[in-house]
Structure formats: C-alpha cells, structure tokens
Amino acid sequence: MSATYATTQPAAPGRARRRMHPLPVRIMHWTNVVAMAIMIPSGWGIYNDSVIVHGLHFPEEVRLGAWAAPSLLWHFAGMWLLMANGLAYLAYGIATGRFRERLLPIRVADIVQTVRETLRLHLAHEDLTTYNAVQKLLYIVVILAGISQVVTGLAIWKPVQFSGLVSLLGGFQTARLLHFIGMAVIVGFVVVHVALALLVPRTLAAMVTGGPELAARRDAR
Amino acid sequence: MIRSPFRPQAVPDAGILDNHRALVRQVTRRGMFRRGISLGALTMLTGCNLSDDASVDAALRAVSAFNDKVQALLFDPNKLAPTYPESMVLKPPRFNAYYPIDKVRPVDGATWKLEVSGRVSDRAPWTTARLAALPQTDMVIRHVCVEGWDYIGEWSGPTLKSFLHSVGADLNARYVAFHTADDYPSSIDMATALHPQTLLALTYARETLPDPYGYPVRLRTSTKLGYKNPKWITAIEVTNDYPGGFWEKSGFGWFAGI
Numbered sequence: 001m002s003a004t005y006a007t008t009q010p011a012a013p014g015r016a017r018r019r020m021h022p023l024p025v026r027i028m029h030w031t032n033v034v035a036m037a038i039m040i041p042s043g044w045g046i047y048n049d050s051v052i053v054h055g056l057h058f059p060e061e062v063r064l065g066a067w068a069a070p071s072l073l074w075h076f077a078g079m080w081l082l083m084a085n086g087l088a089y090l091a092y093g094i095a096t097g098r099f100r101e102r103l104l105p106i107r108v109a110d111i112v113q114t115v116r117e118t119l120r121l122h123l124a125h126e127d128l129t130t131y132n133a134v135q136k137l138l139y140i141v142v143i144l145a146g147i148s149q150v151v152t153g154l155a156i157w158k159p160v161q162f163s164g165l166v167s168l169l170g171g172f173q174t175a176r177l178l179h180f181i182g183m184a185v186i187v188g189f190v191v192v193h194v195a196l197a198l199l200v201p202r203t204l205a206a207m208v209t210g211g212p213e214l215a216a217r218r219d220a221r
Numbered sequence: 222m223i224r225s226p227f228r229p230q231a232v233p234d235a236g237i238l239d240n241h242r243a244l245v246r247q248v249t250r251r252g253m254f255r256r257g258i259s260l261g262a263l264t265m266l267t268g269c270n271l272s273d274d275a276s277v278d279a280a281l282r283a284v285s286a287f288n289d290k291v292q293a294l295l296f297d298p299n300k301l302a303p304t305y306p307e308s309m310v311l312k313p314p315r316f317n318a319y320y321p322i323d324k325v326r327p328v329d330g331a332t333w334k335l336e337v338s339g340r341v342s343d344r345a346p347w348t349t350a351r352l353a354a355l356p357q358t359d360m361v362i363r364h365v366c367v368e369g370w371d372y373i374g375e376w377s378g379p380t381l382k383s384f385l386h387s388v389g390a391d392l393n394a395r396y397v398a399f400h401t402a403d404d405y406p407s408s409i410d411m412a413t414a415l416h417p418q419t420l421l422a423l424t425y426a427r428e429t430l431p432d433p434y435g436y437p438v439r440l441r442t443s444t445k446l447g448y449k450n451p452k453w454i455t456a457i458e459v460t461n462d463y464p465g466g467f468w469e470k471s472g473f474g475w476f477a478g479i
Contacts, residue, residue, distance in 0.1 A: 050369035068368065069472035073281040076288050076474065159365060160302040160444050160479045161295050167303075172363065172371055 020129045020211030024092055029207055031085045036186070038064060038078030039149075043183055045071025052180050079153065086146055106136045128206055129214055142189040145182050152179040282472065289476040296478050298412050302443035305361045310426050311372040314364070316433050317447055318403065319467065327432040328402050328453050335438065336456035339398075342389030349437045352421060355379035355387065359427075360418055365479050366447040376441040378423040382415045390459045398464035399440060402453035408464035409442065409449060410476065418443035421454070446477040 021029070044058035045065040051057060065071030093099040110133030118134065131139065155165045155175040169175040197204045206212070316322045335347040359377035385392065392415065398408040413419060422441040423430060430436040435452025442450060448468050458464070469475045 046369070050366070069468070070278070070281070072367070072474065073278075073285055073472055077281055077284040080284075156369075158295060158479055159363070161297060161300060163300075163303050172365065176369060 018214045020206055020214060022096075023210065024088075025098070026207055026210065028085055028089045028092065031081065032089070035078055035082040035085055036190070038074055039082055040183060040187060041065075042071045042074035042078060046075060047180065052177060079150075082146075083150055086150065090143075090147075102131055103136045103140055106133055106140070111137055128200075128203055128211060138189060138192065142186060142193075145185040145189070149179065149182040149186070152176075152182060155179075278472075285472075285474050288474060292474075292476040292478045293410060293412070296410075296412060296444065296476075298416060302362050302418055302479075305363070305373045307361055307375060307426075309373040310361060310375045312426050313431065314374045314425060314434055315370070315372050317366060318452070319405070320403075322433050325433045326403065328436060330437040333437055333455075335454065336400075337388050337458075338456065339458040339460045340391035340394045341385075341459050343387070349423070352379055352384070352438060353423060355383050357423075358417070358420055360420065360441075360443065362418065362441075362443040364447050364450075367473065367477070374441075375426045376420055376422040376424070377427070378420045378438065378441070380417060381419045381421055381440070381442075382417070384421055384457075385414065385459070394459045395461045396459070396464055398458040398460055399451045399454050400456040400458070401451045402455050405451050405467045406464065407440070407449060407451040407466040408475075409440075409445065413442060413444055413478070416442065416444055444478055446479055448473065449477045 041058075041062055041064035045063040046068060048057050048063070049068050060066065063071065064074050114132045114134045151165070152169060152175050155162055155169050156172065156179055159166045159172050159175070166172055166175055169178060197207075202211075318325070330349050333349065335352070337344050337346065356379060357377050358380050359375065361373060361375045363371050364374050365371045381397065385397070390397075392411065394411055396408050397411060397414040398406070400406055409419075419440070419442040421438050422435070423438055425431065425434055430439065435454070438454050439452040440450045440454065449466075463475075466473075466475065
C-alpha cells in the first residue's frame, strides 16, 4: 500500500506513515456494508411471519426475498459473511490497537460537551482522524450491537443445542426480541452514520481512498 | 503498478504538493464519487430481480446444503432439549399446516395402517394398538416454528428409535422418510431419528391425539423446527436416498435443527 503513494507523498523522514483508514479497514467496512445489506432486509422478511411489534410489517419493496423461504436462505448465507468479517474486524481492531486508539478514552463529560456543541450547530469535523466523544460512543454501541446480533442469532437459530445461552438471554422469545432490538439499534446507527457521511463527504471519500495520512503514531509523539 | 489518472506523471517537489494538497485531494474525491455513483446505479439495476434470479437461487440453496452439514455437526445426539412442567402445557396446541384447520381430513384409526419400507427387515404394517404396546415416553417440550412463534406441548408415544429397532431398520442408513395422509412428505437424518426425544406421538397432554394435530400418529422431535414434524403418518421408509420434503422443495432448509 505504501508503495502506491511513495511517488506523490513522500514520508517525512523518520516517521511511520499511516493512512486514516488502512486498506484492511476499508475492505472490511465495505464487506460489512454488503453483509448488512443482506442480513437486515432478509431479517425483515423472516420477521413478517410472526411480528414482534403489533402492526409493524415490512413491505415487499424493502425486503430481501419474496417470502420467508428465500429470506431465510439469504439470512443463513449472509450470516457467514457477517460472522467472518466481524471476527476479522474485531481481531484487527484489537491486534493493531485501532480500537484503543480511536475509541478510547471515552468520558461522560466529553459526550455531554459534544452533544451540547452539536445542538448549537458547532460540529467540529475539520480533523477527520480524531473521533469526538459521541462518535466514539456510537461506534462502540454499534460494534457491541453487531456482537449481540451474532450471539442472539445463534440462540434463536439453535435454541436446543445452545439452550444454556437461551436461558442466559431470558428465554427463546426474549432472545428473539433482543435480536430485533439489535437490528433496530444497527439501523438507527446506519441512518445517522450515512446522513453524517453525506453531510461531510470527505469522510465517505476517506473510506474509499484511505483518507488523510496520519503524521505519526500518537504514541511516538 | 497502475497509476491513478488523477495524479501527475512527473513527481512534483514535495513542498509544492504540500501547498496544493487540498486541491489534489479534491480531484481524487470527485473521481471517487463519480465511480461510486455509477457502482451504486449498477447495484440498483441488478437488484430488481436479485431474488428471482435462478443462479442466485441455486447459489443460495448450495449454501443451505452446506449449512445442513454444519447443522449435522452441531447436533449433539446426547443433548436433551429443555423440558418443562406440565402446568405450562398449551391446551389445545397451536395448529399449523400448509392449509387452514377447517381443511383437516380426519384419519380413521380403526382401519389405519402404518406401512414400513426401505432398509428394514420386517415390513409388516403396524396398527395403533401395536404402537401403543411399545414402551411409551412422555415429554413436555417447546415447539419452535420457523416463523418465530413457539409453545410448550406434552407429547407421548414410543420413541422412533424403539420403533426402528422393532422393524430391524438399518441404523447406519442416512434418512428416515415419512409419508402422510395430507400429502406432506418429510424426512430426517438418522442421528435425529435415534434421539431419545424423537417420538411417534400418540397423545397430547395425556389425551389421544386430536384430529387436527395428527391422529393417530405424528412425529414429534424436540431438536427440529415445527415443519419437520409430519402429522397423520401413513408410511415410514428407511433409506440412503435423499427424500426431501414438502417445504424443502420451496427452499426451506432440510436439516432444520434447533
């Protein structure tokens, strides 16, 4: 990767050059987009046969699969992509220290301050490479929701083989409800995430090209 | 190495680039957007009939067949499904079939015979009395429908395992297939057939099975989804040839283990 940019953006001597979004992160991000584009609308197709929220049905236009059988086929195919990509992402984020660097520390006071600034329309986004406290919180929540979806999904897929897990989650229907809530949390995140990415298009470009080069490792300063 | 068309051929002095970095970034971004938009449009075009496409369906079914193998590996033949107190039993149970309850055609238990075929040594047909003479097992288990609903039910009858022993079935065969009075063919793997909570159920809540729930005999297994429990069974076959099933033809998974 570094060779591609070597001719145009030579590194400052003695500094490790990194991009805001290294290639593995970009690949996993867009793979996850595909996985979510399969899992969420196919899940809606399965949901329709036995609704959790009275009166809430997902119309055919937003579902993946014309009825339950194809929706189930999509869901149980997409789960491998979601699980493999999610595990790779977690392993990468932990091993490279990216999670610690980008998402921590997170303080309640900072969250309050960011919310206050946002409400006053003072949303600072000049520096893409540092997340504000609300961004950190949202990314942490959506990562946990993703993990939760896999765990609750396993519980409702195999309530006998993983009966201990089902009891831990409070029973079969509770596990199903948690799976539904996890979907709602992720969809809520996606709406905010996409809206903000479109408001600040540089962030979207960064997830394609890699974004600005980081001057140096923070811990090397 | 493929050079981006948006980057200059000659390498400028790094200092100049620093002064124009914002501009260079701008050009790259525009190109990325253009490509991004056309990719998005392409996705929408193919997205119209993604679910109807025959090759997509074939690929999805191939993954489903792979998932059947994974599910067979996840299946623990010694793991018992949770059981519940009789006070939790739903009476009457929830009806489910590919037609409404008023379309149920009752079976006459007096003339009913259970045919046995395939890899068995004794093909003599069975009567309800003969099934009732086998050791009976009672279980209060959860019925889980593929649709997402569930209920607790109490079922009793001989284990399918004891029946298969009685007819001298080849227990190394791969499948046990069922034919029913309501034309609902079904089949399960041998490991599940030999599970202690797989019954040829004759009663529900200690009463003779009512007509809508499969009188005189139905399959009730604690380790599979509801649609793998055929009712009004008329024939049982032990076979190595994949028998499939009613919903499986429409794309529901065959193993359907829970």
